[in-house]
Amino acid sequence: MFSAAISRLFLHRELLKYGNEMKKLKIGLAQVEYKPKIGLPMMGHFRDDYSSRGFHDPLYSKAIVFADGDSVEFVLVSLDICMITAAQVELLREIIQEDTGVLGSKVFVTATHTHGGPATERIYTSPKAQDQDIEEFLKRAAKSVKVAISNLAEAQIKVGYGYEDRLGFNRRLKCKDGQTHMNWEMLEKDFVLEELGPIDPEVAVVSIEQNGRAVSAMVNHALHTAILDYENFEYTADFPGYLAQAMEKFFDKDFITLFLNGCCGNINHINYADHSSPRRGFEMAQRCGYMLAAEAFKATKNAALCPVDKIAVSSEKVELERLKIDEKMYEKAVDFLKNGQEENAIADGLPMEYAAPVWIEMWKKQNETYNAEVMVARVGALAIVGLPGEMFCEFGLEIKEKSPAAHTIVIELSNDAIGYVPTEVAFDQGGYEVTAGACHFVANAGEKLKDSAIRQINNLFKN
Secondary structure, three states: OHHHHHHHHHHHHHHOOOOOOOOOEEEEEEEEEOOOOOOOEEOOOOOOOOEOOEEOOOOEEEEEEEEEOOEEEEEEEEEOOOOOOHHHHHHHHHHHHHHHOOOHHHEEEEEOOOOOOEOOOOOOOOOOOOHHHHHHHHHHHHHHHHHHHHOOEEOEEEEEEEEOOOOOEEOEEEEOOOOEEEOOOOOOHHHEEEEOOOOOOEEEEEEEEEOOEEEEEEEEEOOOOOOOOOOOOEEOOOHHHHHHHHHHHHOOOOOEEEEEEOOOOOEEOOOOOOOOOOOOOHHHHHHHHHHHHHHHHHHHHOOEEEOOOOEEEEEEEEEEOEOOOOHHHHHHHHHHHHHOOOOEOOHHHOEHHHHHHHHHHHHHHOOOOEEEEEEEEEEOOEEEEEOOOEEOHHHHHHHHHHOOOOEEEEEOOEOOOOOEEOOHHHHHHOOHHHOEOOEOEOOOHHHHHHHHHHHHHHHHOOO
16 A cells, blocks of 8 residues: 555656646645634534533634636635534535635535534434534634635645554454444454454645745545544544644644545544553544654655646536335334333444434435535646545545546545445445444445546546
């Protein structure tokens, strides 16, 4: 896998012999605290009290604007938030277009997936923030684009690669009881037969230079941003916050780091084989952020100039079939809500109190298809791919392997949040991510999203 990154770097250097750069590539950068209200429900937990109680560290909206001269061609916005729905992305695009004149179709929005941010939608029975509160902090987040445009300056980009295989683990485990267990279950080492899938240890770093110095970096790595869990009640960016903090120490205090999460639906930081390893909390978040920063910094040192002869954006809506709730599941959910029987009905011990209302909602919509957005941008020799769910890492690996671009980064939870998107084989294996409610679409959904991404990259890189 690492050799593939080296091969892409070699291809990139060969392209330099032939690529003609744009007459005047300009890039604008900004980060703005979007400051959600204290007291809003936090996302990604199961507990009795979801309300935030303060800030541990700032939550940012970070924007990078790419322009051909003074014409803005592509905008990338990264939010320190768990996830953002398609409707909320459209709202952001509308605000940005109204404020700046940049077409919403050129705006790419991605979430870092921190579980220390405000809840933008309901997960099972957990609450979401009120729409007016969400709109309020999204308006503040949108300001990052306007500020970035005001900061447009001539720039160049470089791409480098690192390798970090000590932080991520495939969290799906094949065990001696014939079941798929999750790596957070405190299993005995000899009970586990194997991990059910790979990880993606690549650390891809796109650094931006202005006036001869590095001013920003996009760091792409596949690792679930869920180190701060239900015991935390403070807003936090989780390990991407520590990553940015460390990168400021490597460069300077004005350096802007965007963490762009790779396909990590089945990857987290928990080493099931080492029960003594810290699993949660700010200490572990700092460890992950600092280690990732060290590798990202090294990657900037081997980075090579990326030719930018063209900026272009593509988007497709992919029609997905919803996961079916059969009559037996529906009746069980209705009976539970009526009689309140206590039982664990689905994988990973998820109680019926969480599952039942979701199954009923899924049953109502199961014959409706859903159009999910896949977005691809070309910035010279670099392809930036946005997928709309918590994608299994196999999809990211395949997209990068099949991409004709010299450099490809794949970012999950971009422009939508459609739940877990497992591989087809995972549905036969079982486990949490394929459970109805965690997953909302049939087994071929990931293949269709992946195929759209590859098709769009090929179209953008025809010439």
